[in-house]
Amino acid sequence: MPSGILAAVEHDTPALFDQIAPRYDTANWLMTAGLWGAWRAAFARHAPIAAGSRVLDVGCGTGELSLLLARLGAGEVVGVDLSEGMLAFGRAKVARSPHAGRIHLQRGDATALPFPDASFDAAASAFVMRNVPDLDRALSEMARVVRPGGHVVVMELSHPPSRLVRGLFTPFFRVMPPIVGRLTQGAGGSAAYAWLPESLARFPDADAMAAKVTAAGLEQVRFVRLTAGIVCIHIGRRPLPRQEPLY
Numbered sequence: 079m080p081s082g083i084l085a086a087v088e089h090d091t092p093a094l095f096d097q098i099a100p101r102y103d104t105a106n107w108l109m110t111a112g113l114w115g116a117w118r119a120a121f122a123r124h125a126p127i128a129a130g131s132r133v134l135d136v137g138c139g140t141g142e143l144s145l146l147l148a149r150l151g152a153g154e155v156v157g158v159d160l161s162e163g164m165l166a167f168g169r170a171k172v173a174r175s176p177h178a179g180r181i182h183l184q185r186g187d188a189t190a191l192p193f194p195d196a197s198f199d200a201a202a203s204a205f206v207m208r209n210v211p212d213l214d215r216a217l218s219e220m221a222r223v224v225r226p227g228g229h230v231v232v233m234e235l236s237h238p239p240s241r242l243v244r245g246l247f248t249p250f251f252r253v254m255p256p257i258v259g260r261l262t263q264g265a266g267g268s269a270a271y272a273w274l275p276e277s278l279a280r281f282p283d284a285d286a287m288a289a290k291v292t293a294a295g296l297e298q299v300r301f302v303r304l305t306a307g308i309v310c311i312h313i314g315r316r317p318l319p320r321q322e323p324l325y
């Protein structure tokens with residue numbers, strides 16, 4: 079049963095992220111104790127992003143992953159997000175970067191992507207899937223817009239397999255986000271960040287997430303655990319059309 083805060087997130091995600099957008103990058107850095115840099119490096123190692131490819135960044139927020147995808151060699155990056163506030167900060171950041179001409183950020187819903195089938199070489203997302211009201215639908219949408227042979231890459235918080243790590247991480251993760259929210263955004267920030275641990279509590283563990291990625295129609299599904307499993311990167315490939323035998 080979702081709490082009041084979680085229900086609010088589900089029904090008014092853009093308003094919540096509009097509220098935290100101005101200090102999102104600072105809060106993110108503080109909350110992850112700088113680990114976002116290491117997770118970004120791991121994403122760069124594992125994500126199959128081909129040079130010159132057209133890549134979709136789902137839930138691009140302030141554009142951090144879009145910029146990374148461009149640095150990895152993507153020829154064109156399209157970012158979509160529900161929050162105009164996050165997009166505004168992202169656009170300003172992209173405009174100041176050397177990749178401005180290759181990144182385009184626009185409003186769009188992860189559960190109803192405004193793109194035709196097979197229109198991207200790859201689709202990626204970072205720390206978004208906990209927020210969507212229908213995870214299966216969002217994964218299916220990412221699979222739909224990727225061409226056959228293209229990849230879907232999802233980075234998200236997860237549940238560490240070690241009971242010891244879970245025992246340390248779970249209480250830390252309950253207490254830390256509201257404190258960082260208050261420090262960076264004042265009293266309102268504390269409430270806004272309280273949804274974070276709640277969204278993780280209902281999110282599938284790495285094996286269940288892999289099953290969902292497979293159910294979305296992807297193959298060769300694998301995942302990489304980062305920082306003892308606090309974060310996971312799931313990767314799947316859209317199957318190539320079956321070759322009919324010649325005779």
Ligand SMILES: C[S@@+](CC[C@H](N)C(=O)[O-])C[C@H]1O[C@@H](n2cnc3c(N)ncnc32)[C@H](O)[C@@H]1O
Binds near residue numbers: 139141143187205
């Ligand atoms: C935690 S932030 C992550 C932003 C960015 N990917 C990053 O790694 O910094 C989650 C983002 O997902 C967006 N979001 C949540 N639900 C969404 C949906 N259904 N469709 C598109 N974006 C969504 C939010 O507006 C927010 O910008």
